Amino acid sequence: MIGSFNLVGLIVDAIAIGTVYLLGCIGETLTEKAGNLNLGIPGIMCCGALGGGFGIWLCSDKCTDLAASPAYMYVLVSILCSMLFAAAAGLIYALFTVTLKANQSVVGLVLTTFGIGVFRFFAKKINKDIIFSGAHYYFKNLFGYEGDNIFGKIFLSHGILVYLAIIIAICAAFLLNKTKVGLNLRAVGENPATADAVGLNVSAYKYAFILIGSSISGLGGLYYVMDKSDGTNFTEAAIDSFGWMAVALVIATMWKPLVSIFGSILFGAFYVMPAYLPLSRNMNKLFAIAPYVITVVVLIVIRFMNQKNNQPPASLGLSYFREER
């Protein structure tokens, strides 16, 4: 497609990359709604990817005969293990920040370093297991669509985790805005003393949503390894940068999961844009900056608008002490 701009290709690629952001972002949104700023997202995504690899190894180890182990088993076990590993990383974070009331930013950053390190240690092993089992294939192209139809390309050509991510985002939006649990969760993040006074268990809500959020974020790592990089071309450095982008996306989309779906595609578009535009290398770098610029602009704009419902949860980043006088 020399000379003309391949818009459909751009959108398809943007959705593909955007899914990494989206999963990380929804997990972080739920965590932040509980009042906890989890900067360990990159590390947790690494743990999620690691868990996925562990799941593949578990399956291929149990069934030496590849044909005997059905495709969905690989996918299912891998997803479950991924969430479990990510939740375990989240549990470390929750223990430190909720029970021990340690500084959230510090714990988060340490967790990022930890996750990346562990992932690097196992990366080769995971790579071998995935390639040997061929499991990454099962993650890609859920509907097996190969045609040239524009609708089909944009909506049907993706892997299972892309659709799962969008479903999760919609569920998160529903949970936050339409259910009692969501109301309670938002109260915990806005004003834990109030939530406590009306009899909500603040710690339980924080624990639950740190764990749930982490396991969702972890899927972002799994998706990147299995689908986006075909089970081979992955590096922990890439997960690291995707993780930070996910955290930025939370702010850019103002803690609103439905907005995050489109925000993630936009961020994804900036990531893949250079491949679709005949630009010099230096110009390409500008696109890499764009998401951060957007995030900063959004932050400035929401501060100026000063609308209470667009602001971050009021007690984000603060530990809750009950008997403080």
Add this chain to the structure above:
Amino acid sequence: MENRIALELKNISKHFGKIQANKNVSLDVREGEILSLLGENGSGKTTLMNMISGIYYPDEGEIFVRGEKANITSPKSAFSYRIGMIHQHFKLVETFTAAENIILGTAEKYDLKYVNSRVSEIAAKYGFDINPKKMIHEMSVSEKQTVEIIKVIYRGADILILDEPTAVLTPQEIEKLFTILRNMKNDGKSIIIITHKLNEVLAISDRVSILRKGEYVGTVNTSETNEKELTEMMVGAKINLEINRVKIEKKNPLLEIRDLTILKDDGSIAIDKVSFYIRSGEILGVAGITGCGQKELCEAIAGLHKITSGSIVHGGESIVGMSSKDIIRKGISMSFIPEDRLGMGLAPSFSITDNMMLKTYGEGKTPFVDRNSARERAKALIEKLGIVTPSTETPVRRLSGGNVQKVLVGREIESGPNVIITAYPVRGLDINSSYQIYDILNEQKAKGTGILFVGEDLDVMLALCDKIMVLCHGKMMGIVNADHVTKEELGLMMTGAVNLNEEQKDKNFGIARDSQLTPEQWAEEEKKAGKENR
């Protein structure tokens, strides 16, 4: 007609560390009754009520609800006994609507239509005025309080505890609240209202229970008592709370302020064309309901808050636009004790020594910190004011409230200021510590310092201050001589019912006759101020 006893406390005791907050308190409230809990600041009223509402757990003693022994371990279990507390500082989520706040934490379904209709039902029954769909952050203080009360009733509470509900309300809002409380009482609910305002106690309650320094003094029927008796029970038999007012020869005005207008951070008016002056050797009190611009006024004088128009003249020189550091250098010091006490002026995790250096760090000649001289000064301060602390290196936040405040006031005085601005210096202190602070201020006054004293307790202000300026919603209602005014008159001015500034315009309140500037100079100042802000 003797109603059933709804709630009974027997020999309740509670202490925090070494501080005995409540000691052997026994009281009861019947159904369909309003009980006032009366006591001075720090007499343990709120702590006691927090034990009934499950925030704290008593160390000793028993609580009986409707005749049965109750074990209230959490706010939730208090609700199960149908006890609800309306806190002084509202516990509401700002970004939620009234209805969302009301159902928060209940086991009900998330059905706002149903909630709205039930809220309207309750509102109609007791005479509330509420829009359940309104966001909390868009509400006035009185509306927020309404939400708090409905929240408690919605959960089926029929023992209601209100912690100083009138502190932040206007007289009309108070009257409305009292009407609602009487409606609830007639409906058979039991209400405990915490307050230290005697006129309200007499107006609303059936009986009064009095606490003094955490101890239970007694209960009297409101119809059989009067303000005098209640005061005596509250402060202790015949204790004469005399504050000596040092008489000093009047000197020149030190700080003159004219037509000062200040905006709050959110753009609303905090101080509206206020003029006043402080002479050397004089204490000028500032009275007003909390949040009437006192904070902004103090900050503006100290150079921490931008002013919109008007002039501030110190010793014949305008200090508008000066940096706070230059203002300190001119001898104006400010100590503001905010509600959380540690917020302004001191760094809580710093030692006394380091806090001493906060204002003088710039004076050293070397780039290194001179901790030794600061330590000497800290030692001198500890000795002079009798500050109770393990050492000069103990973090300030570990000290008790009174000692923290002494450190703050002491440091301000130590720099030898000629104007002291102090807001709520005795906030939350016991009687003894309060008097020590008053003594410190009087001592400074005798030395010729001009003092601006923003206070809460009118009795204290009447005894301590030479003159009292009354603010109401940022407007100056008049400046009166403390010898020639009563508490009631001050109260009327605080609520805006009496405006001497308007009524006696010819008196030119707040304009010193022997001003340090000539009228021409003032006109010039005004012009300058006008230009700067256009």
